[in-house]
Amino acid sequence: MSAEKLLSLPQYSLPQAQKETLLVERLNELHLHHHGASDAYARVTDAFFPGFAGAGTVSELPWIPIGLFKSHRLVSVPDADVYKTLTSSGTSGDPVSRVYLDRSTAQAQAEALAAIMTTVLGHDRLPMLIVDWPGVIRDRAQFSARGAGILGMMTFARQPRYLLDEGMQLDVAGLVDFLGEHGNRPFLIFGFTFMVWQHLLRQISGLGLDLSHGILIHSGGWKALQEHAVDDEVFRRDFLEQTGLSHIHSFYGMVEQIGSVFLQGSDGLLHPPNFADIVVRDPVTWEELAPGQVGVVQVLSMLPWSYPGHSILTEDLGIVHGVDDDPGGWLGKRFSLVGRVPRAQLRGCSDTYAASSAATERAAEPGAVE
Amino acid sequence: MVTTQEVNLPLDRLREAFVTALGLPEGYDVTGLEYRSIVEWDSLAHLTLVTTIEMTFDVMFDTTDVLGLSSFSACVEILKRHGVTFDG
Numbered sequence: 001m002s003a004e005k006l007l008s009l010p011q012y013s014l015p016q017a018q019k020e021t022l023l024v025e026r027l028n029e030l031h032l033h034h035h036g037a038s039d040a041y042a043r044v045t046d047a048f049f050p051g052f053a054g055a056g057t058v059s060e061l062p063w064i065p066i067g068l069f070k071s072h073r074l075v076s077v078p079d080a081d082v083y084k085t086l087t088s089s090g091t092s093g094d095p096v097s098r099v100y101l102d103r104s105t106a107q108a109q110a111e112a113l114a115a116i117m118t119t120v121l122g123h124d125r126l127p128m129l130i131v132d133w134p135g136v137i138r139d140r141a142q143f144s145a146r147g148a149g150i151l152g153m154m155t156f157a158r159q160p161r162y163l164l165d166e167g168m169q170l171d172v173a174g175l176v177d178f179l180g181e182h183g184n185r186p187f188l189i190f191g192f193t194f195m196v197w198q199h200l201l202r203q204i205s206g207l208g209l210d211l212s213h214g215i216l217i218h219s220g221g222w223k224a225l226q227e228h229a230v231d232d233e234v235f236r237r238d239f240l241e242q243t244g245l246s247h248i249h250s251f252y253g254m255v256e257q258i259g260s261v262f263l264q265g266s267d268g269l270l271h272p273p274n275f276a277d278i279v280v281r282d283p284v285t286w287e288e289l290a291p292g293q294v295g296v297v298q299v300l301s302m303l304p305w306s307y308p309g310h311s312i313l314t315e316d317l318g319i320v321h322g323v324d325d326d327p328g329g330w331l332g333k334r335f336s337l338v339g340r341v342p343r344a345q346l347r348g349c350s351d352t353y354a355a356s357s358a359a360t361e362r363a364a365e366p367g368a369v370e
Numbered sequence: 371m372v373t374t375q376e377v378n379l380p381l382d383r384l385r386e387a388f389v390t391a392l393g394l395p396e397g398y399d400v401t402g403l404e405y406r407s408i409v410e411w412d413s414l415a416h417l418t419l420v421t422t423i424e425m426t427f428d429v430m431f432d433t434t435d436v437l438g439l440s441s442f443s444a445c446v447e448i449l450k451r452h453g454v455t456f457d458g
Binding site: 107111124 | 407421432433440
């Protein structure tokens with residue numbers, strides 16, 4: 001069995017050991033490719049993983065910190081092959097991550113996302129409600145993470161309808177109209193967690209709308225909802241009570257690894273697909289932590305070819321809860337996120353990296369890739 | 371006065387659908403086109419293309435078809451699977 005099987009087999013179908021054997025083989029190849037093609041990647045990994053000669057497990061692979069995508073131009077293919085640049089959606093003024101895609105990486109991302117999402121959506125494209133406004137995909141050359149997420153999900157949809165306007169006002173009449181036409185068969189609802197709560201659920205509570213045939217996919221995390229005391233449990237409870245909607249899956253993903261999303265299963269936890277994985281690390285020693293312990297999340301994926309994003313240390317804190325033990329039957333690890341790495345610690349970490357990669361040539365800010 | 375019989379051939383209708391959906395100049399040779407090979411055929415235009423072809427040929431693509439529609443010629447093959455005849 002080859003690594004391609006990780007994409008083509010049903011997702012969540014491989015026991016961790018079997019999956020990891022195939023995945024590590026491909027990740028070792030990716031390390032060599034990026035090491036040869038990206039000077040920045042080579043310098044950073046050489047400095048932190050001296051003498052690395054191949055990994056036997058996912059936790060043995062070199063990684064780079066996610067902040068490097070903001071400070072360096074990380075690309076592993078000739079410039080002429082870069083067909084699109086993705087940027088993270090940061091607060092204005094903050095540096096943004098830039099991710100350079102060639103055609104084959106973009107196609108692999110699309111197929112990978114489909115492999116994951118069809119697990120819960122099926123292969124028929126569904127009528128889709130988008131909890132956002134159309135302007136979010138206006139700039140075609142450089143989509144924000146938000147725009148890229150919506151476009152990615154539109155592969156699984158027909159007749160998509162945006163529910164919000166630029167002022168984040170809900171089009172209630174449009175929603176009622178959509179439900180009249182499609183509401184008695186499966187349909188897809190997609191949006192960012194906070195927006196789904198604030199601009200959809202809170203606006204329709206009391207209207208008695210029936211969303212019980214909907215499948216809600218959302219991402220973005222709970223931080224913005226903390227002040228409303230809303231967590232996953234409250235979110236699910238309120239949706240069920242107020243709209244009848246019970247099919248809800250959040251996911252964890254990032255622009256640096258588009259396509260490799262970690263989808264919430266029936267156990268409420270996040271699951272790596274066959275072709276990706278996570279490792280939770282001690283923030284001081286960087287050793288891998290055992291299940292049950294909180295640490296920094298490293299994400300691995302076999303998709304990134306045009307840029308060195310196959311093994312990234314994030315700034316998120318998480319816990320692995322178990323391996324091959326999901327009551328819902330999804331194999332592999334299952335995990336949850338518990339917050340962000342404190343800023344001070346982060347700065348310490350990136351300073352170390354900045355020092356190690358100071359000699360790295362800092363490419364001029366590239367213009368928009370057409 | 372009827373002079374447009376040519377445009378009713380399936381291959382011509384498919385070429386027309388590509389030109390329209392991707393916003394290409396009239397007469398643009400689309401037969402060798404591949405997804406993401408020109409700026410006009412990006413992921414956003416791809417969705418417009420899918421819808422245009424579905425309407426032109428009255429077919430319904432599933433997710434696998436949408437992902438498989440990677441070139442003009444791949445599109446011909448997918449439409450054949452949906453019962454569209456291109457010969458003769």
